[in-house]
Amino acid sequence: MIRSLRVRLMLAAAVLALLFMLALLPALQKAFSLALQESIEQRLASDITTLISAARVEHGHLQMPDLLPDERYNLPSVGLLGYIFDREGRLVWRSRATTDRHINYQPRYDGHGNEFARIRQDNGDEFFVYDVEVKLLGGRSAAFSIVALQPVREYQHTLDGLREKLYLGFGAALLALMVLLWAGLTWGLRSLRRLSHELDEVESGAREGLSREHPRELLRLTGSLNRLLHSEREQRQRYRDSLDDLAHSLKTPLAVLQGMGESMGRGGGEREQARVLQSQIERMSQQIDYQLQRASLRKSGLVRHQVRLAPVLDSLCSTLDKVYRDKRVAVTLNVAPQARVPIEEGALLELLGNLLENAYRLCLEQVRVSFETLPGQQVLCIEDDGPGVPADQRERILQRGERLDRQHPGQGIGLAVVKDIIDSFDGRLTLEDSPLGGAAFRITFNQE
Incomplete structure (x- = not known):
């Protein structure tokens, strides 16, 4: 076609x-x-x-x-x-x-x-x-x-000579007409190319909306797209504001309940009830954080992001080196300086933060991050030399709603957020064995 x-x-x-x-x-x-x-x-x-x-x-x-x-x-x-x-x-x-x-x-x-x-x-x-x-x-x-x-x-x-001249003349006229038509169509469709260029700038975040410097026939389309962009931004902002308000309104009562649980625990007779109460309060707090992260990191329907990977990795590894300074983790970054991934910067920080924090915490002494561009794909891989993940647990922990915090506290929410972020940007997450001896989280993004 x-x-x-x-x-x-x-x-x-x-x-x-x-x-x-x-x-x-x-x-x-x-x-x-x-x-x-x-x-x-x-x-x-x-x-x-x-x-x-x-x-x-x-x-x-x-x-x-x-x-x-x-x-x-x-x-x-x-x-x-x-x-x-x-x-x-x-x-x-x-x-x-x-x-x-x-x-x-x-x-x-x-x-x-x-x-x-x-x-x-x-x-x-x-x-x-x-x-x-x-x-x-x-x-x-x-x-x-x-x-x-x-x-x-x-x-x-x-008559034969005249017919031959007619054929040649008509052929030349048809060729000249095609050249003129091509030039005319190129000039006439220049406005569509300009509109496509502006859409690319909107997708990359370089501009907020489409200009009105287009032919009259396209103004209704550009106006509709601008209204859609504006409505989407407002809806996302209202969604985030509402979730923030909900989180703040819930965290204050949760803090009061947590304080009461601690007081009950010091009382001596109700320690078991206090422990159960604190456990449920902590679970509610984690769920609030998780849902806030899911809502805030969902990608836009019209904007296509491209973020440089190396600066984000450098910043996160520098922070984690300070947190795990006693462990002396050796980090290897096989990432080109100009490598870019199709994801929002905030989402990339949350994604890499969770995976790198898990790798730092579970590794023995080595963590490796690699990035390669394949035909139609971009692959980001985070590996460690830790205990890894049992083969019979991999499919379960990568399914939506399944968490490892029941066996390994602290991982469940992070992996759930990671999976949601990757799904929202049309990526794919797979868990494999690493040549280093531990787990390898492989993230694949499709190139448009």
């Missing part, structure tokens, strides 16, 4: 132009043929006028001079074919050009004056014939048919 609008328009215009020319070509050929036949008829009529002016009737017999004023009648090789028949159809005179020719033609004297026709001989030769009936010649009453002929091959040769 052809996806280019300009190519589609060019093909449609080319087909229409070709059909128009194919329909016009026979009409032009017919017009030229009729014009050429009319020219031949007029020329033969002029040739007959020469014969009529030279003819004389003496004693009832036709007299023609040995040499006619038109030299073509006198030269056999050049030859104008001229005949004169009497009223009974007997041949009474012929031009020198007809000496070696036998043409089967019988005039039809019917009083209609003259006739222009096309005849065909038994050997396949064709001739144009102009036959003039003359009733008064040389001042005396006499009736003759004066006939001039011209071979059709000359007409056909001229």
Whole structure:
């Protein structure tokens, strides 16, 4: 399927132009043929006028001079074919050009004056014939048919040459028309390219909306897109504000309940109830943080992000090196300085923060981060030399809603957020064994 609008328009215009020319070509050929036949008829009529002016009737017999004023009648090789028949159809005179020719033609004297026709001989030769009936010649009453002929091959040769020139001319005209159409479509679709460029800038975050410097036919589209962008931003902001308000309104009562639980625990008699209460309060607090992170890190529907990976990794590793300074983790970063990933910066910080924090905490002494670009894909891999994840647990912990905090406290919420972030940006997360000996979290993004 052809996806280019300009190519589609060019093909449609080319087909229409070709059909128009194919329909016009026979009409032009017919017009030229009729014009050429009319020219031949007029020329033969002029040739007959020469014969009529030279003819004389003496004693009832036709007299023609040995040499006619038109030299073509006198030269056999050049030859104008001229005949004169009497009223009974007997041949009474012929031009020198007809000496070696036998043409089967019988005039039809019917009083209609003259006739222009096309005849065909038994050997396949064709001739144009102009036959003039003359009733008064040389001042005396006499009736003759004066006939001039011209071979059709000359007409056909001229017509073939004209047809060839028409084909060449139409081909050149079609080529020139295609060039002009391509230039016109390029100029006409320039506004669409400008709109596409502005959309790319909106997707990359370089501009807030589309300009109004577009043709009138596109203003409704650009206005609708701008309203959609504005509505999306407002909706996202209202969503975040509402969640923030909800979180703040819940955290204060939770803090009070947590304080009461601690007081109950110090009382001695209700330590078990206090422990259960504090556990539920902590679980509620974690769920609030988790849902806030999910809501705030969801990508926009129209904006396509591109964030440099190396600075984010450097910042996070620097922070984690300070947190785990006693562990002396050796970090290897195999990431090109200009490498970019299609994800929002805040989401990337949350994603890498959770995975790197897990790697630092669970590794023995090595963590490795690598990034490579494959055909149609970008792959980010975070590995460690820790205990890894059992093979029978990998599918479960990567499913939405499954958490490892029941067996390994502190990992459940982080992995759930990581999975949500990757899903929201159309990525894929897989868990494998690392050559270092621990776990390898492999994140794959599709390139557009």
